[in-house]
Amino acid sequence: MGRLVLNQLSRSFKNVSAVKNVSLTVEDGDFLVLLGPSGCGKTTLLRMIAGLLEPTSGSLELDGTDITAAPSKKRDLAMVFQSYALYPHLSVAKNLAFPLHVRRTDKQEVKKRVEAVAEMVEIGHLLDRKPKELSGGQRQRVAVARALVREPKAFLMDEPLSNLDAKLRTATRQELAGLHKRLGATFIYVTHDQVEAMTMATKIALLNGGQLEQLGTPEELYDKPASVFAAGFLGSPATNLIDAELSTSNGSITVMAPSLEAVLWDGQTPQRDVVLGIRPEHLSIHAPGSSAAAPSSGAALRGIVDLSENLGSEQVIYCRVGGNRVAVRAPRGMHWEPGNAVVLSADARNLHLFDRVSGRRLEWQEDAKHASSASWAQPAASA
Numbered sequence: 001m002g003r004l005v006l007n008q009l010s011r012s013f014k015n016v017s018a019v020k021n022v023s024l025t026v027e028d029g030d031f032l033v034l035l036g037p038s039g040c041g042k043t044t045l046l047r048m049i050a051g052l053l054e055p056t057s058g059s060l061e062l063d064g065t066d067i068t069a070a071p072s073k074k075r076d077l078a079m080v081f082q083s084y085a086l087y088p089h090l091s092v093a094k095n096l097a098f099p100l101h102v103r104r105t106d107k108q109e110v111k112k113r114v115e116a117v118a119e120m121v122e123i124g125h126l127l128d129r130k131p132k133e134l135s136g137g138q139r140q141r142v143a144v145a146r147a148l149v150r151e152p153k154a155f156l157m158d159e160p161l162s163n164l165d166a167k168l169r170t171a172t173r174q175e176l177a178g179l180h181k182r183l184g185a186t187f188i189y190v191t192h193d194q195v196e197a198m199t200m201a202t203k204i205a206l207l208n209g210g211q212l213e214q215l216g217t218p219e220e221l222y223d224k225p226a227s228v229f230a231a232g233f234l235g236s237p238a239t240n241l242i243d244a245e246l247s248t249s250n251g252s253i254t255v256m257a258p259s260l261e262a263v264l265w266d267g268q269t270p271q272r273d274v275v276l277g278i279r280p281e282h283l284s285i286h287a288p289g290s291s292a293a294a295p296s297s298g299a300a301l302r303g304i305v306d307l308s309e310n311l312g313s314e315q316v317i318y319c320r321v322g323g324n325r326v327a328v329r330a331p332r333g334m335h336w337e338p339g340n341a342v343v344l345s346a347d348a349r350n351l352h353l354f355d356r357v358s359g360r361r362l363e364w365q366e367d368a369k370h371a372s373s374a375s376w377a378q379p380a381a382s383a
């Protein structure tokens, strides 16, 4: 078992508030990724879970037991550090056996567990080597194996792939995801890399300035970003975010901004300042006047091509729309020159609306029986 509950956890360093009132539950078997930009509090949060840092306030529970004051050694959690923290003078086998010797495990049992784990992460042939005789990827595997050998309730990992080159990162990412599936254990994993988060996580906790911005599955974060920050953080290129005004026009709910008009659906709404979010992959690009450029619902943006970037398999075209720069992902074969007038369009269901003041997502709430009670709601951070 490895179910972890964080309750209003906070940590300050003198006048820096690194983690602010974070509450979340990690279910047994979850692969939770703590994601966010540099300095948002990921490592501080992980170190509090590991027992390496005392919370300023709040509490932590592991499988129903309060562990807020428990020392790190007593938590039954295994940490894999970015630096791997292997003992340089010990062989791989002895590095793996070390946590078991500390617990006075029987010699035969140690040998059995070291060999089983070495086989699982495919380092059986490296057992006699010292850490300096290993590649970065091999060291990373030894660090994971040393955590595995303890059979902890949960694995804690702080950017364990950041020292690897791009190719090895991809391979090791897939290995870790496979290992998680095979073990069915709880993983808590810190990264600022959204690709790692999207590909490995069963749940992502997105942090911003020490606060939990959104908690949900990778799909939920991508499909329904809870805030302007979440929309801007996940996705590459980033979601286009445009200041706009929400209002009613000819019986339809519409969004207007310079050179942009979006018709959402039939209904009425009070006027409101919003931020409109559209992912570059949800926009298509057309010549003005073409039939595809005039959708009856959804967004139409009139722009001028600024620049296009060739990504090999596709291109990203940047356009000026009103005072905004808007990115569009497009197939390689299309040729648009800087200065060309274009129309960009997007389906209404791919438009995201956020309140301009709070930055939180707006969800249209409609009670089928009482159409007059239709209104906008701002969902909370956790899904």
Ligand SMILES: Nc1ncnc2c1ncn2[C@@H]1O[C@H](COP(=O)(O)OP(=O)(O)OP(=O)(O)O)[C@@H](O)[C@H]1O
Binding pocket: 013, 016, 017, 018, 036, 037, 038, 039, 040, 041, 042, 043, 044, 045, 192
């Ligand atoms: N020991 C410390 N003393 C003072 N301030 C600290 C200490 N540790 C962290 N901080 C501050 O707390 C904030 C959060 O830091 P933390 O290392 O948790 O962020 P992070 O999201 O893990 O960043 P990165 O991705 O760069 O590792 C930062 O402003 C950092 O400067």
